[in-house]
Amino acid sequence: DQQVKQNSPSLSVQEGRISILNCDYTNSMFDYFLWYKKYPAEGPTFLISISSIKDKNEDGRFTVFLNKSAKHLSLHIVPSQPGDSAVYFCAASANFGNEKLTFGTGTRLTIIP
């Protein structure tokens, strides 16, 4: 049972445009959500997070939106840059501070110069 779903395995976006990556979850106990970025031959690196008491969190070019009623979150990257090309994982945690993260299957983002 996939509790965190990323339904788009891949996404291509022109450089300078907005990239929108989507994530859906089924477990209503999740209260903390994170996005990780992974380059080949490297471990995932933390990008941005949001707790369930918020509906938006922004950090530079990256913004995460959370819609609890729809159990949906999205990551917006604007403007997209070639260095953003990577696999992006959505992850969720129940009980804030619990390190057991449930990951989605990832979306491969390709930025076209």
Place this chain on the structure above:
Amino acid sequence: ETGVTQSPTHLIKTRGQQVTLRCSSQSGHNTVSWYQQALGQGPQFIFQYYREEENGRGNFPPRFSGLQFPNYSSELNVNALELDDSALYLCASCVWDRRGGELFFGEGSRLTVL
């Protein structure tokens, strides 16, 4: 650079063998987690250690075991290897505070079971 190092980076074993994977965390990170990432999948939580004791476990059988040492290093041991154990094994250490937290992942150990 996350400050988390793993060894070996690649290894090949045969079915039935045992393997030990190692991880060195950042100083002060007293919690370490291990994840398994199969091809085309997201990382799956194996277990977590806090102050040298197991503190949470995912849906993995007992032949997956671990150790954490006082010097911020840890091990993942897998006995009686099966073909499906072929995956990237990720170690992560963590800092949490009331504002949030993040896991710092190592580069992983890629295990191939033949």
